[in-house]
Amino acid sequence: MLSTISVLVENKFGVLAKVAGLFSSRGYNIKSLTVGETEDPNFSRMTIVTHGDEKIIEQVKKQLNKLIDTIKVSDLTHIDHVETELAFVRINLKGHSRSEILDLSHVFEGRAVDVGPRSLCVEIKGKPSKINAFIELVKPYGIIDVTRTGKIAIPREMNISD
Amino acid sequence: MELTGAQILVESLKKEGVDTIFGYPGGVVIPIFDVLFDEKDIKVILPRHEQGAAHMADGYARASGKVGVCLATSGPGATNTVTGIATANMDSIPMVIITGQVASSMIGNDAFQEVDMVGITRPITKHNFLVKDINELSKTVKEAFHIANTGRKGPVLIDIPVDISKGKTEFKYPEKVELRGYNPNYEGHPGQIKKAMKMLSNAKRPVIMAGGGIISSDAADDFRKFVDKCKVPVTTTLLGLGSIDPDNPLWLGMPGMHGTYQANYALTECDLILSVGARFDDRVTGKLDAFAPIAKVIHVDIDPTSISKSVGVDIPIVGDAKTIIPELTKNVKECKIDDWRSLCKKWEEEHPSKYIQSPDGDIKPQFVIEKISELTKGDCIVSTEVGQNQMWAAQYFRYKNPRSLLTSGGLGTMGYGYPAALGAQVAFPDKIVVDIAGDGSIQMNIQELATAALYNLPVKIIILNNGYLGMVRQWQELFFDRRYSSTCLLKDDECPPECKGVQGSECHKYIPDFVALAKAYGISGVRVTEVGQVESVLKEELFNGKPSVIEFVISREENVFPMVPAGKAINEIMGMA
Known part of the structure; x- marks a missing residue:
């Protein structure tokens, strides 16, 4: 099953490589990984989506914790949280109308961010499952490119421990 | 007063009590060796290969309990230490490896004798550093020694570009280390300890498995007292040898692939394993499904990742053997397990590990x-x-x-x-x-x-x-x-x-x-x-x-017995009478 793990790390040279290297050297999977600075520039937060059975996820969390530059590891999978992902989807315009695709995008609260004679690029935001659904839907039109951020997540206020 | 980076490095090493460096020179570490040339308090041993330097630092650390230090130049000098670093990492040996690096401005240019040492050693060190600012150098050394020699010990590498060694700044040595993400737990949870010792005293067929953690935390004396009090049979892993006196009748020998009959049978038939500072390595467990099939497991280890990694654990106790064993001793009584002890003895007597040396045959x-x-x-x-x-x-x-x-x-x-x-x-x-x-x-x-x-x-x-x-x-x-x-x-x-x-x-x-x-x-x-x-x-x-x-x-085709073939259960023993 998929797990969403939020990792607070030192914002230092080489930390991303240490985290990514941990996953590759121990054979864990990364479905997505996002990273960015927090309000304090000394820290970065990573949101990692990984999959594995309970035992593997337990090891993933322990191993992440073991890294010297890791401040805190939180597993958001089973606690109430908000999450979102951003994607750009560039769709081929050959043989169908622009408005047809724009109509579909509106249903998904997407918006056109780049329009050309041959293609249309839609920005779409939401849960990864929503983005997957949109991509499936427009596949028959011909997708030229997809860029996804991977999801970011934060626990709801009631779940924040000190 | 301003000092060069090389001087700051050496002064910092002295602050950490380093008396010996195993070091091999080369282009980018000449400034460091130049400082060491006049240094009276640090002895420099010149090996004939950088791999030798790394293993010497390891042997020094294992024998003395102090952090072993080795020094090598960039590129091939540094890569030659890799096997030594990986060796120390697997066995949790405290070491600080200092490697020279090409000048900061040259990093990434495929410069002469450049190699991404921090990248190469990432999976085989406890932690590693590339020093990018001379003002961080002394703090980095302090942190490296702290990380190497606390918690689950291990090798830490410091990669120092030559311009940092040659640069100058004010020398200040930090009083203490502040690492927000690193606070190894030493004290075991008192509730878990009580629960564990209750489980031990209720067990009918308990076995203690003693590992390298007892040696590395200098807890052998405490451990021996614990065994004297609870009187439970003890098996010692390869790295745990020496944690108990081999003359103690409770000692079963080493378990695993080349372990004794009695140790492997005791582990297979026991109803409780108390493992202290051992990590259930595959050479100890053999086929996992068949390992200690009916036993409950109490696992004392300083590294949470060791717990339930291969063998499922019923009572985990995260902490340092040196701190925890005296607490175990306080909470334990002599176990009433005469029958079990006699069974272990019987296994030992009936299936001794032996060889035959004939007086005029080949040397065994x-x-x-x-x-x-x-x-x-x-x-x-x-x-x-x-x-x-x-x-x-x-x-x-x-x-x-x-x-x-x-x-x-x-x-x-x-x-x-x-x-x-x-x-x-x-x-x-x-x-x-x-x-x-x-x-x-x-x-x-x-x-x-x-x-x-x-x-x-x-x-x-x-x-x-x-x-x-x-x-x-x-x-x-x-x-x-x-x-x-x-x-x-x-x-x-x-x-x-x-x-x-x-x-x-x-x-x-x-x-x-x-x-x-x-x-x-x-x-x-x-x-x-x-x-x-x-x-x-x-x-x-x-x-x-x-x-x-x-x-x-020696006898050319002498074999190591007993032996459990790879992938078999540890009671499927070859080469036993």
Whole structure:
């Protein structure tokens, strides 16, 4: 099953490589990984989506914790949280109308961010499952490119421990 | 006052109490060696290969309990330390490895002797640093020593670009370390400890498994007191040898692939394992599904990732053995398990590990090791190479004291033993230090004979020469139809390809001649071919305070038994009467 793990790390040279290297050297999977600075520039937060059975996820969390530059590891999978992902989807315009695709995008609260004679690029935001659904839907039109951020997540206020 | 980076490094090392560096110079570390040239408080040992330097630092650390320090130049110098770093990492040995790096402005340009050392060592260090600012240098050294020598110990690498070594700044050494993400837990949870000891006292067939954590936290004395009080049978892993007196009747010997019958049967039939500072390595557990099938498991370990990694744990206790064992002792009573203890004894008596030395036959390696054990009365530091020599050394030497066995357990590094022995000898100039070697592995770092000769480090190399890479040959004999592919060290172009074993006089001459080789380095060398000479040669050589090479020409196809084939349950034992 998929797990969403939020990792607070030192914002230092080489930390991303240490985290990514941990996953590759121990054979864990990364479905997505996002990273960015927090309000304090000394820290970065990573949101990692990984999959594995309970035992593997337990090891993933322990191993992440073991890294010297890791401040805190939180597993958001089973606690109430908000999450979102951003994607750009560039769709081929050959043989169908622009408005047809724009109509579909509106249903998904997407918006056109780049329009050309041959293609249309839609920005779409939401849960990864929503983005997957949109991509499936427009596949028959011909997708030229997809860029996804991977999801970011934060626990709801009631779940924040000190 | 402003100091150069190189001076700051050396001053910082002194603040950490470093008295010895195993270091090999090269372009980008000349500034550091230049400072060391005038340094009275730090002895620099020049090995003949950077791998030697790393293993020496490891041996120094294992024997003394202090952090071992080695120093190498960028590029090939640095990569030569990699095997030594990985060896230390697998066995949780505190080490600080300092490597030079090309100038900051050149990093990433494929400069001469540039290699991404921080990248290469990321999976084989506890932590590593690239120093990017001279003002961070002293803090980095402080943190490196702290990380290496606390929690689950391990190697830490500091990569220092040459411009940092040459630059100048004010020297300030931080008073303490502040690492927000690193707070190893030392105290065990009191509730868990009470629960665990209750479980132990209710057990009918409990076994204690003692590992390297007891040695590395200097908890052997506390552990012995605990065992005296609870009177539960104890098995010690390879790295745990020396944590209990081998004369203690509760000691079952080593478990696992080459473990004793009684240790493996006790683990298989027990209803409780109390593991302290051991990590359930696959060489100990054998086939996991069949390991201790009915046992509850209490696991004391400082590293949470070790707990429930392979064997499921019922009561985890995260913390340091040194802190926790006295708490266990307070909470335990003598276990009423007479029947179980007698069963363990019965297994031992009915299925002893043994060998037969005939008075006029080939020399048996086990006999040589038993003699060394007897003659030194166990008061000696034994280091080993890897393979049959290592297992015989584990089985037949009686390790009375902690830190008396230096062996590459996790990584299984051939070529480890000799430099590690030299490192231990540097730490303890007056102790008897022997390296139990095979004729294969000794050749992997034999260049260090020069180091021994020049620094007069009186390490005794015991070469158990069977002309084979013996452990692989043993597997080929048992599992590959005696097809001795690339394991005979006497084989040359004229040998028949189908040779399946000992040819005796038809075999070619052994190369090298170890006795002549020792002499080439100015070290005494002796070859022993008769059983009758074994004791007298050992008596003469072990106590003379000089480095020497003692070669025993042993029974060529002697095997290490007992043996549990890879992937089998640990009670499926071969080579038992």
